[in-house]
Amino acid sequence: MELEFFGAAGEVTGSCHVVRVGGRQLLLDCGLIQGSREDEARNRDGFPFDPGEIDAVVLSHAHIDHSGRLPLLVREGFRGPIYAHNATRDLCGIMLEDSASLQERDAEYANRKYPNKPPLEPLYTVEDARRVQRMIEGNHYNEKREILSGVTIRFQDAGHIIGSTSVEVWLEENGVSRKLVFSGDLGQYDTPILNDPAVMGEADLVLMESTYGGRRHRERSLTYQEIGEIISEAEAGRGNILIPAFAVGRSQEVLYTLGRNYDEWGMNRWHVFLDSPMAIEASKVYWEYPHLYDDEATKFRRNLHEMPRLKNLHLTASTEESMVINKVRSGAIIIAGSGMCTGGRIRHHLVHNIERRECHVIIVGYQAPHTLGRRLVDGEAEVKIKGKWLQVNARIHTVGGLSAHGDENDLLRWYRGFDNRPPVWLVHGESSAARAMEQKLQNEGGARARVARAGERIDLAGEL
Numbered sequence: 193m194e195l196e197f198f199g200a201a202g203e204v205t206g207s208c209h210v211v212r213v214g215g216r217q218l219l220l221d222c223g224l225i226q227g228s229r230e231d232e233a234r235n236r237d238g239f240p241f242d243p244g245e246i247d248a249v250v251l252s253h254a255h256i257d258h259s260g261r262l263p264l265l266v267r268e269g270f271r272g273p274i275y276a277h278n279a280t281r282d283l284c285g286i287m288l289e290d291s292a293s294l295q296e297r298d299a300e301y302a303n304r305k306y307p308n309k310p311p312l313e314p315l316y317t318v319e320d321a322r323r324v325q326r327m328i329e330g331n332h333y334n335e336k337r338e339i340l341s342g343v344t345i346r347f348q349d350a351g352h353i354i355g356s357t358s359v360e361v362w363l364e365e366n367g368v369s370r371k372l373v374f375s376g377d378l379g380q381y382d383t384p385i386l387n388d389p390a391v392m393g394e395a396d397l398v399l400m401e402s403t404y405g406g407r408r409h410r411e412r413s414l415t416y417q418e419i420g421e422i423i424s425e426a427e428a429g430r431g432n433i434l435i436p437a438f439a440v441g442r443s444q445e446v447l448y449t450l451g452r453n454y455d456e457w458g459m460n461r462w463h464v465f466l467d468s469p470m471a472i473e474a475s476k477v478y479w480e481y482p483h484l485y486d487d488e489a490t491k492f493r494r495n496l497h498e499m500p501r502l503k504n505l506h507l508t509a510s511t512e513e514s515m516v517i518n519k520v521r522s523g524a525i526i527i528a529g530s531g532m533c534t535g536g537r538i539r540h541h542l543v544h545n546i547e548r549r550e551c552h553v554i555i556v557g558y559q560a561p562h563t564l565g566r567r568l569v570d571g572e573a574e575v576k577i578k579g580k581w582l583q584v585n586a587r588i589h590t591v592g593g594l595s596a597h598g599d600e601n602d603l604l605r606w607y608r609g610f611d612n613r614p615p616v617w618l619v620h621g622e623s624s625a626a627r628a629m630e631q632k633l634q635n636e637g638g639a640r641a642r643v644a645r646a647g648e649r650i651d652l653a654g655e656l
Contacts, residue, residue, distance in 0.1 A: 224260025252376030279355025402621030406628025415593025
């Protein structure tokens, strides 16, 4: 009975951990490694285990850094079931197919650009992604389910995106019983639309994310005040506002926030563009799960019969519609992916707006090292986009209060929901953030905490 860390140990992306019990192997998440070209090239290195020997996968949520290598896992021999929340299953149908399309387009572009090099195969194909979708078994929150001999799971709401889960895993082998809790990605408390992360009560070991260890988000009221001021300043300067946003989670919360403050922020004087086919499709999934909303969003939706209330919202699905936006010189709020500016339509909009002093860029989510989004947050004066070096004259604003991840206080609050103060292994964080969270848990949470290392094995049957 053991736990071994493979991905998101000492780094943020590529979540992947194996639990072994009674001769069975259970995979917790199977995420894509994201970041620089060098980071992403590691996705082609193959798995450090035999995919054909994995009996089942438990998926915490749909974000690509947790689900994005599932098509590769299946391509390389995995044939077992994949367990996820129903909303996660629906979102994966959108996100994995989009990821596969990008893989196919990137390979086609590389082969066209370098015809004398050996042909590059996509990491996986759209058909691989569709095979994954057929293998996902949807589940509800709060329902126990035995998935393998000696393995029972229960999904609890993690408050990160719709359908996100923390997973309770009960293990039994040779008369030894253990309860492992995998946090998945934990959301902020009191965040719009979603409920707070659920309380677990007890565990023998906790596998916990640490993305924002050592950091605290701004108070939400101050965040809203800041966004209102940015909108006012951009209007006075007759510029545009660009919001790089993840298609699932951030895009929906940004739309909700703009709708909730429609009158106060003078939104009737703006045109809002959701310029992301995937975000448009993901938003439909959000609206199909109103029973997962928090009380405020439930009341708001009931009163308006729709969500969000943005009469001037334009859903630009086609490439042609997206290109027309670049002719707009002022009065546009453009929400587009990718959230870290590593690809997608936001890069086109940055090319047309980043050198304009009257324009503004609002960063609303985590930016991994070496990404374009991180370089903008770090204040680089010049960035390269689509082969061009551009001066960063637009104002860059980092609005941490809208992050989908809880900060260090939120993480500590979630851990304090365990009555027995179980030991913690920290994953899904840059090394500095994970170390900061380790100290916070030890000093303020009374926890035995340590940072997980890739390849490290924990004997679950022994003394924890």
